[in-house]
Amino acid sequence: MSFSLPIDAVLPQVIAALREQGRVVLEAPPGAGKTTRVPLAMRDAGLTTGTILMLEPRRLAARAAAERMAATLGEKPGETVGYRVRGASAVSKKTRIEVVTEGILTRMLQSAPDLPGVGAVIFDEFHERTLNADLGLALCLEVAGALRDDLMLVAMSATLDAGPVAKLMNAPIVTSEGRSFPVQTRWLDRPLGKVRFENAVADLTLKALQEAPGSALVFLPGEGEIRRVEALLKPQLPEDCVLSPLFGAMDFKAQRAAIAPAPKGRKVVLATSIAETSLTIDGITIVVDAGRARRAVFDPGSGMSRLITERVTRAEATQRAGRAGRIEPGVAYRMWTKGEDGALAAYPPAEIEAGDLTGLALELALWGAEADALSFVTPPHEGRLAEAQSVLRMLDALDRNGRITEHGRGLAALPLHPRLAHMVAKGGPRAPQLAALLAERDPLRGAGVDLTLRMDVISGKRKDPNAHAPTVARIRQEAKRLARGQASRGQNSLGVLAALAYPDRIGLRRKGEAPRYVLSGGKGAVVPDNDPLAAMRLIVATDLDGDPREARIRQAAILTEAELRHGFSTQILWEDVCEWSRREGRVLTRSQERFGALVLNDRNWTDAPSDDVARAMLDGVRQTGLLPSPAARRFLARARLMGPEFPDFSDVHLMDTLEDWLLPHLIGVRSTADWKAYDILPALKARLDWDATRHLDTVAPSHFETPLGRRVTIDYAGAQPAISLRLQELFGVTRHPKVAGVPVQITLLSPAQRPVQVTTDLPGFWQTSYADVRKDMRGRYPRHPWPEDPTQADPTLRAKPRGT
Structure with a gap:
């Protein structure tokens, strides 16, 4: 090596760590020379007789690193140093250092877990934390622990948070300080x-x-x-x-x-x-x-x-x-x-943490391990991994128990996303070309949604001056590579092929809402108004912008109903549907022919069970709220005055437990209009047994009984219970009435039913304010009694006869 690099100062430490522990984490700033120096130093130190495998996240970097190391040795790639990337390789029997892209290691491990002939694996630029790198390290750690205790492992990065990685690997950290130049x-x-x-x-x-x-x-x-x-x-x-x-x-x-x-x-x-x-x-x-x-x-x-x-x-x-x-x-x-x-x-x-886990889920199934059984720097999120496994079951790559199928093994062998691999495996001679197209950037940006436009350019049927020529060339080359070894089946339309890859993105045009579609997976999507595909009843969306509310469809293929029924006959089923319609404000009972979320046929379900209708109506109740009648509101106010040992009648609890107390009483209610006319008081009262009802009536009665035996409704709507009644009806009452330990607010009325006083202390009123009220009222209402001492008078609602 004719010139010095910063990494040279720590290479002895790296070699020593590998001799002692077989593992090391190397931190080295950009320009330190780790990519080209470390593999050669490991070879020169004679650490292993096997191949030193170095992983790079990108093809260009892999080839460039191999070429630089080969040049250092005065050789060409393919001699001591070689490379393997998708679509190109330079290796020979002499190759001792092999630079590969990360996916190649995964394939090597899946085909031969003990990595025969490999002595060391270097994860370069590990800070990029690609899925393949994380999975590759997790698999290598398991292999080293179970099959190959001699397998050396190195993680290298310029900007890595090295602590967690070193702890996971049980490896020392070696740090190279400084750049080549400031x-x-x-x-x-x-x-x-x-x-x-x-x-x-x-x-x-x-x-x-x-x-x-x-x-x-x-x-x-x-x-x-x-x-x-x-x-x-x-x-x-x-x-x-x-x-x-x-x-x-x-x-x-x-x-x-x-x-x-x-x-x-x-x-x-x-x-x-x-x-x-x-x-x-x-x-x-x-x-x-x-x-x-x-x-x-x-x-x-x-x-x-x-x-x-x-x-x-x-x-x-x-x-x-x-x-x-x-x-x-x-x-x-x-x-x-x-x-x-x-x-x-x-x-x-x-x-x-942020990417699509479908490929990872397939690799884990092929490896035969659950994610929590492997050592990941960042374990995959359980919910997102479950979603990925659901996609794989949809593609028949996993069985019901989550085990990989023979078909799934075939998909894992293809260098494609499992969706596209499924399409290539099942779709026939046009599938590789479409898979190559969907895996690449759009060669006809702005050309409209229809995939046919792109496929015609790729196949040479038409020329388009706006086509991106380098992309078209890459797609054609990749399609040829994918077609090798694939069985030739009958010709399928683009729509059928796209549906094989995206059965959850088959779109049915909404009635009266063109060009909006509901996708079979349940999401909404929209085609631009002026696009020819906007008039199609069925399409398959292959590229969407990912908007969570309503995704914009950027690429799609036309699918006929006959093709849908032929390809997915076992998944198209008639279902009886009883559900609340927010738009119509009523329970809809329909018999529907469905494919996922798509409704292909719809007719009225006339004999829907009343229990099903009532249960669907609960969604309408959740939408509109409880809407209690005046009597029900008074009951709720009384119940809410009771202590914590009494049943909970709060709005939150009542809404959370609708199935328990309201559902049995909803028979015959199936619309917003019905609900507004419905009185929930009987259903509320039914929550209480005889003892609780008696306790409620004792502590928080619905009525106040006057000395004359008349029942006056207690209003519980305000800050405290309240009643209104004629002043004369309370003559002789010397103790203020209370409800649940709270004084009742009494509005005392004149003989003309007008308020003359509001009090929560009736004895105090008799002793103080009554005299002024008496003086004023005697002149206005001379035929009604106004005794000097109301506490000794008899209650009455009568007036003196005229002339007396």
């Missing part, structure tokens, strides 16, 4: 404000090129942003600057050209996160970080993944800045302020 960080003076994102990136890039020497690497979230910034920069760059896009969907030759040194002058590479790790782009001394990252987030409720763009984390920003110091001192420009830097999250979420 990198100066420059932040914005003030926040961007309302400046358009792409314009801000272009301006910052031009500023960086003016202030610093060398070529620049500009980090952007995706291809769209790359193309827009490219268009802005082209007319403004100096003549000696070459623009080079770099993103995952490019073909390998274009990617290689982007990382190659500029033939003359300077280079500006506009890249996605593909350039964050394991790549040395010659001549780069400037990094411009736009501060955005694009991630796939899976929604298990809808079964859809969507791409979101969000702020980078501190770990990602550190990784990106390190690209400027790989070959000489550099400068990293960050498109945010130093104050905003502190608000960044520490690390990005692991794919196992």
Whole structure:
């Protein structure tokens, strides 16, 4: 090795840890040289006679690492150092260090769990925490514990939270300090404000090129942003600057050209996160970080993944800045302020936390282990894993007990998402082409929803000037690879093929709501109004934006009802449905022919059991509330005055227990109108037995009995119980009435039934205010008695005869 790198100082520690424990976690900053130095040092130390397998998260990084190590040895890839990635390999009998993408390790483990011929596995850039890396480490740990105690394991990263990984591996941590060369960080003076994102990136890039020497690497979230910034920069760059896009969907030759040194002058590479790790782009001394990252987030409720763009984390920003110091001192420009830097999250979420777990669930079933039996850095969420297993059962990859089927084993062998693998296995000669198309980016963006438009371009039936030629070429190449060894079956329509992969995304157009669809999985989706597919009754949605309320369909295929019935005959069933309709405000009783959530035929169910109707009506009650009559409200108020030992009559408890107390009384109620006319008082009273009813009537009676024996309704609606009655009717009463220990509020009325006094202390009223009331009332109502001492008078409602 002709030049020194920071990693060289700690290589003896790495080798010693592997000799003693067979495992190590290596922290090394970007540019330290871990990717190319560690495997060669392990080989030179003679730690193992087996192959050293190094995993990389991306194909470009895998090939680049292998080529650099081979060049260090003065060889070509395929001799001492080789690589294997999807669609390409360079290995031979001489190969002792093999750089592979992470999925290849999973296939090797599943086919031969003891990894014959492999002496060590290195997980490079483990901080990216891809599903394959997490699964690969978990499987290797089990293999090392049960079958191969000699298998060496290394986890390497520049920005890894090393503690949890080291604890899981029971391995020491070795840290390499410092970069190859110092990198100066420059932040914005003030926040961007309302400046358009792409314009801000272009301006910052031009500023960086003016202030610093060398070529620049500009980090952007995706291809769209790359193309827009490219268009802005082209007319403004100096003549000696070459623009080079770099993103995952490019073909390998274009990617290689982007990382190659500029033939003359300077280079500006506009890249996605593909350039964050394991790549040395010659001549780069400037990094411009736009501060955005694009991630796939899976929604298990809808079964859809969507791409979101969000702020980078501190770990990602550190990784990106390190690209400027790989070959000489550099400068990293960050498109945010130093104050905003502190608000960044520490690390990005692991794919196992945010991604689709269907592939992981299939691999676990093939391995024959439950997730909790393996050692994951971050265990998969139980609910989301269960959703993934449900998808696999839908695809016949798992049986009812969760065990993998023969069909599932076949799906695991295909380098595709299980949905697409199922389609390829079952769909016939057009399936590989459609699978390759659905696994790639859309080659005809903005061309409409119909998949036929894309398939005709891929198959060569039509030409479209707007088609993205490199993507079309990749799809054709991948389709040929997938078709090898696949059995040729009868020709199926695109709709049938799409339904094989997405049986839960078959859409039925809603009546009167074109172009809205209900999907067989239960979610809603919409086709753009002006799209020809908006008129179709049945479609299969293959690409949606993941909106949780109503997803927008970006790609779909037409499906006929005959095709649906032929392909899913065993799943189309007649069901009697008794349910509350929020829209119509009544219980609907229908007999429906259903496929999942789709209603293919619907007719009236005339003899629905009354119990079923009543149970469905409970949903209407939950929607509208209890609506108690005045008498029921008074009963509830009385019951709520009772102590904690009395049954709970709170609204919350009553709504939570409708099935217990209301359901038996709902016979004949089936609409909002019926419910508004219904009196719940008998059902409320039925909650109390004879003793409880007697206790309620004693402590909180419904009526107050006057000295004349007249029953006056007690109003419990206010802050305290209340009654209203003629003042003369209380003559002789010297003790104030109470209910549940609370004084009753008495409104004393004149003979004309007008209030003259409100009191909660009747004896006090007789002693004080009554004299003034008597003086006023005697003149107004001379025929009614107004004794000087009301406590000694007899109660009465009579008036003196006229003339007396």
